[in-house]
Amino acid sequence: MSTRESAVALAAVTQEIVALVATELGTLDVTPDGTLRSWGLDSLKVMSLVFKLEQHYDIVLDEEDADDLWTVDELAALVLRRIEERP
Amino acid sequence: MIGAPAIEPKHETLNDMLATAAQTSERLFFVNRNEQDLEVPMARIRERALSIAADLRNRGVRKGDRVALVLPTCPEFAECFFGVLCAGAIPAPLYPPMRLGRLDEYHRKTAAMLRAVDAAVVVTNERIRRFLGVAVDISAPRLGCVTASALGGINSVEVEVEADDVALIQFSSGTTHDPKPVALTHANLLSNLAAIDRYLTDDGAPKPVGVTWLPLYHDMGLIGNLLSAFYVPSTLVLLPPELFVAVPAAWLRAISRHRGTVSAAPNFAFSLCLDRIRDEELEHVDLSSWRVILNGAEAVTAGVQRRFNQRFARWGLRPSALTPCYGMAEASLGVTFKPAGKLFDTLGVDADKLALDGVVAPGRKELVSVGRPLSGVQVEIRDATGMSLAPGRVGHVFLRGPSVMVGYFGRNDLTDQSIHHGWLDSGDLGFTHDGELYVCGRHKDVVVVRGANHAPEEFEAALEGLAGVRSGCAVAVGFVPAGEDGDALAMLVETTTDASSNLAYEVASRVQERTRIRPAHVELLPPGTLPRTSSGKLRRREARTQWLASTLSPPKKVTASRLLAAAAHGELRHARARLARRAANAPPITTER
Numbered sequence: 001m002s003t004r005e006s007a008v009a010l011a012a013v014t015q016e017i018v019a020l021v022a023t024e025l026g027t028l029d030v031t032p033d034g035t036l037r038s039w040g041l042d043s044l045k046v047m048s049l050v051f052k053l054e055q056h057y058d059i060v061l062d063e064e065d066a067d068d069l070w071t072v073d074e075l076a077a078l079v080l081r082r083i084e085e086r087p
Numbered sequence: 088m089i090g091a092p093a094i095e096p097k098h099e100t101l102n103d104m105l106a107t108a109a110q111t112s113e114r115l116f117f118v119n120r121n122e123q124d125l126e127v128p129m130a131r132i133r134e135r136a137l138s139i140a141a142d143l144r145n146r147g148v149r150k151g152d153r154v155a156l157v158l159p160t161c162p163e164f165a166e167c168f169f170g171v172l173c174a175g176a177i178p179a180p181l182y183p184p185m186r187l188g189r190l191d192e193y194h195r196k197t198a199a200m201l202r203a204v205d206a207a208v209v210v211t212n213e214r215i216r217r218f219l220g221v222a223v224d225i226s227a228p229r230l231g232c233v234t235a236s237a238l239g240g241i242n243s244v245e246v247e248v249e250a251d252d253v254a255l256i257q258f259s260s261g262t263t264h265d266p267k268p269v270a271l272t273h274a275n276l277l278s279n280l281a282a283i284d285r286y287l288t289d290d291g292a293p294k295p296v297g298v299t300w301l302p303l304y305h306d307m308g309l310i311g312n313l314l315s316a317f318y319v320p321s322t323l324v325l326l327p328p329e330l331f332v333a334v335p336a337a338w339l340r341a342i343s344r345h346r347g348t349v350s351a352a353p354n355f356a357f358s359l360c361l362d363r364i365r366d367e368e369l370e371h372v373d374l375s376s377w378r379v380i381l382n383g384a385e386a387v388t389a390g391v392q393r394r395f396n397q398r399f400a401r402w403g404l405r406p407s408a409l410t411p412c413y414g415m416a417e418a419s420l421g422v423t424f425k426p427a428g429k430l431f432d433t434l435g436v437d438a439d440k441l442a443l444d445g446v447v448a449p450g451r452k453e454l455v456s457v458g459r460p461l462s463g464v465q466v467e468i469r470d471a472t473g474m475s476l477a478p479g480r481v482g483h484v485f486l487r488g489p490s491v492m493v494g495y496f497g498r499n500d501l502t503d504q505s506i507h508h509g510w511l512d513s514g515d516l517g518f519t520h521d522g523e524l525y526v527c528g529r530h531k532d533v534v535v536v537r538g539a540n541h542a543p544e545e546f547e548a549a550l551e552g553l554a555g556v557r558s559g560c561a562v563a564v565g566f567v568p569a570g571e572d573g574d575a576l577a578m579l580v581e582t583t584t585d586a587s588s589n590l591a592y593e594v595a596s597r598v599q600e601r602t603r604i605r606p607a608h609v610e611l612l613p614p615g616t617l618p619r620t621s622s623g624k625l626r627r628r629e630a631r632t633q634w635l636a637s638t639l640s641p642p643k644k645v646t647a648s649r650l651l652a653a654a655a656h657g658e659l660r661h662a663r664a665r666l667a668r669r670a671a672n673a674p675p676i677t678t679e680r
Contacts, residue, residue: 043185043603044332044537051333055120 006080013083014076017053021072024049032072057083088519093463093489094285096277099250101314104277105169108320109133115316116324116345117162122337124344127162129320132169134243135162139170139235141242143208147230150175150246152207153256153496155200155228156304157181157215160327163235164303165313167210170238172254175246179204179256179268180304183211184218194221196266201226203268204256204496210235250274256496259306259416268496269416276310279419279490280318282461283311286424287349287379288319296376297323298347300331300338305538307384310420311351335360336368339402343372351381351412353538354388355573357395375403381424383412384538386526387455389433391572406430413457413526417511419490423466423524425458432456434520441527442632445481447518456523464488467510468518478520483530484513532627534565535574536604543627546576549601550594555586557614561594564631568607575607579630579639582611610634613641 014032022030024045036046050061053075059082098104109130116124148154154171156178158164164180171178181200184193201209201222208230211219216234223232248254254273258266287295297316301308303325316323324345331338339360342350382392396406411431414421425431437450460466467475468482476482487510494502505512514533517526534541546563550556560581565574578594587593591609599605616639618629633639 046603047185047329048333051120051329055333 009083010076010080013057013080014073016056017072017076017079020049020052020056024052030072032076035071036075053079059083059086088460088466088522088524090282090460090464090488091285091462093278094281096274096281097318098277100248100252100273101169101172101254101276101317102245102248102273104280104314104317105129105133105136105172108317111320113316113320113322115162115165116322117160118324118326118330118337118341120327120330122330122340124324125162127165129317132162132165135166135239136169136173137243137245138239138241139167140173140175140246141244142238142240143170143174143176144244144246145240145242146208146233148174148176148207150248151252152176153179153204155179155181155204155206155209157183157197157209157211157219158235158303159183159212159215160300160303160308160325161212163212167235167238168303168309168313171210172248173245175248176207177204177253177256177270179206179258180309181258182302182304183215190218193218194225197222198225200258200266200268201228203266203498208233210238212236248273250277253493253496255309257306257309257416258304267501268498269492270494270496271419271490271492275419275490275492276314277318278463278488279310279421279461280315282463282490283315283421284318285462286421286427287315289427292378292427293348295319295321295349295379296345296347297321298326298338298342298345298350299323300326300328301351302328305384306414306416306420307351307353307381311381331356332359336364339364339369339372339374339399342374342377343402346376348376349379349381350377351383353384354382354386354391355537357382357391358572361391361394361398369402372402374399375405377404377408379410379427380408381410381412383414383457385535386567386574387411387457388567388572389431389453389455392431392455411455411457413524415513417492417505417513418464418486418488419492421461421490422464422486422513423458423460425456432521432523434525439636441481442636447479447481447520454525454527456520456525458523460486460488460524463490466519466524473507476518479518481516481518481527484515484517484524484526485510486513487511529565530628534563534576536565536576537573541576541602541604545602546578546598546604546606549598550578550580553593553597555582555590556594557581557583560614560617560625562617562625562627562630563606564627564634566608566631566635571607576604577608577610577631577634578606579610579612579617579634581614581617583614586611610639612639616641 018030114126114128116126118124154176156167168178206228208228209232213234219232250273253270254276255271256268297312299312303309324341326341392409407428407430409431410425412424433453433455435450436452437448438452440446440448465487467485469485470476470482491511515526516528516530517524532543534543543563547561550561562579564577566577568575580594591611594609595606618626
């Protein structure tokens with residue numbers, strides 16, 4: 001992917017994730033730079049979100065991915081990275 | 088209260104049970120993430136188990152060794168579980184890491200559990216193995232860590248075991264902060280399995296078909312579903328827990344597809360179904376086969392059950408199927424179940440009289456009966472001095488029977504605290520009424536959130552060093568938020584004078600960040616408000632009772648007393664907010680201390 005394509009893909013993935021997180025929380029108040037935890041995304045909702053991301057993008061998220069993951073933006077970047085690594 | 092006489096189990100050991108089940112054509116169905124079923128005959132599970140046993144022996148596993156299993160819901164779990172038993176060793180299932188979870192916490196807790204059972208070897212899969220390195224390094228099991236797929240071969244072994252040998256160590260008791268290794272013998276487990284079997288198959292009920300999404304490292308999933316299926320023996324359908332959490336309709340669709348008759352879940356799961364399932368997800372679904380819907384592992388609420396019945400009646404759900412139940416890992420699993428065939432019972436009680444005087448009087452707080460003792464189980468309500476109490480009086484729930492554990496593995500200290508002359512102190516408070524048990528709280532400090540026990544210390548410790556919180560002056564308690572159906576966490580926190588106006592939010596975020604559980608309520612309190620013992624220790628249960636009764640008040644001579652007078656006039660909410668603001672911002676509050 002070119003840089004430009006990547007940027008477009010990232011924006012699209014970010015939008016989709018914002019929508020997924022919003023559904024998970026039942027609120028519209030979700031922004032790309034907001035932190036996942038600040039919305040009360042607890043372990044059950046995280047489990048559900050991970051499942052949906054993996055199904056939707058056909059990727060696998062890892063346990064070790066969590067450590068520097070705070071915002072929807074960062075989650076989107078991670079998802080895109082996994083999509084690009086897809087065999 | 089006493090159940091029917093204990094039933095002589097059909098088998099001496101779980102190994103015998105497996106051998107008998109393997110003679111039948113019964114099978115397990117593993118549902119994948121796309122809701123496709125993978126069929127695995129019980130005969131095949133045994134065949135694999137015997138070859139895994141041979142391999143484990145070959146690798147140096149000895150009779151009585153503990154083997155930790157860290158596996159998701161998959162055929163390998165069942166194969167390795169029984170493989171360990173056939174090798175004469177003791178399986179100890181541990182929970183796998185959570186995706187996007189906190190790994191440092193996971194490493195620490197897993198290492199603690201491996202050490203608690205002094206595991207000889209850890210059996211896992213390729214994926215999870217990568218995350219076990221730290222815990223395995225710290226706890227150094229004698230034979231290291233192997234993957235399930237690497238186990239097996241052409242040899243088969245079955246080591247002779249006895250009914251009184253330990254057959255399982257489960258960690259579903261205790262708390263995530265201080266896991267307690269519950270040791271159960273073959274006889275303990277089989278006695279409970281026999282009682283559950285009698286309940287399920289009594290009165291000419293059709294042969295059970297189980298459906299479950301409960302994790303297999305938890306007693307309800309492992310004993311109530313997996314082992315129960317081998318005992319009967321009967322078909323069992325297993326869904327990955329994350330499939331249920333993300334797509335709750337998949338649970339009901341699996342019940343419909345397989346004509347499931349029995350399925351269990353904690354109270355929150357029924358709430359999740361009500362909130363998340365859309366009608367169109369249930370096209371062609373038929374729930375009329377579902378005879379027993381066990382609701383246990385956390386407080387059972389009447390509202391959720393009624394709404395569940397109402398909502399899913401259209402799909403053939405029978406109202407009498409919902410079966411509130413009560414049990415614990417220390418008693419293998421099941422203790423009391425609602426009697427079959429009738430609607431669940433509730434009782435309206437006066438909440439204040441119940442909490443303060445321990446007396447059951449008519450009132451508006453609705454409690455759900457968790458039913459009558461299973462065969463072989465005896466339940467007694469006792470006061471603080473150990474005297475047996477009459478029906479209608481709240482006391483400690485004690486129980487006795489052949490399914491009660493031999494003790495906590497390697498922890499005589501804990502065992503002595505819990506078992507007195509053969510009677511197990513459940514740690515719960517309850518009363519009996521009309522021959523049925525009602526559970527109304529804990530006398531041990533435990534916060535239950537979605538079926539998992541948490542020590543209050545883990546939430547309280549999360550606040551260490553947070554500016555605005557008086558060091559060591561916070562308590563974590565469980566409560567049911569108004570209008571909600573399940574237990575939630577509340578933090579009652581004394582503040583310092585330099586607390587920011589945003590402190591309640593900061594407290595909630597900090598607790599969530601450290602523990603993955605967000606408090607549903609944060610109460611900010613002036614210094615000295617929380618009740619303490621004479622030695623200065625915080626009294627959590629008293630704090631909770633006072634908070635719920637709105638009688639938590641700062642010590643005398645506090646300048647905020649004016650605000651409390653206002654509270655007494657019904658302006659409680661405003662008063663609390665003002666108290667919080669005052670505590671947070673401003674003028675120093677004088678206390679006696």
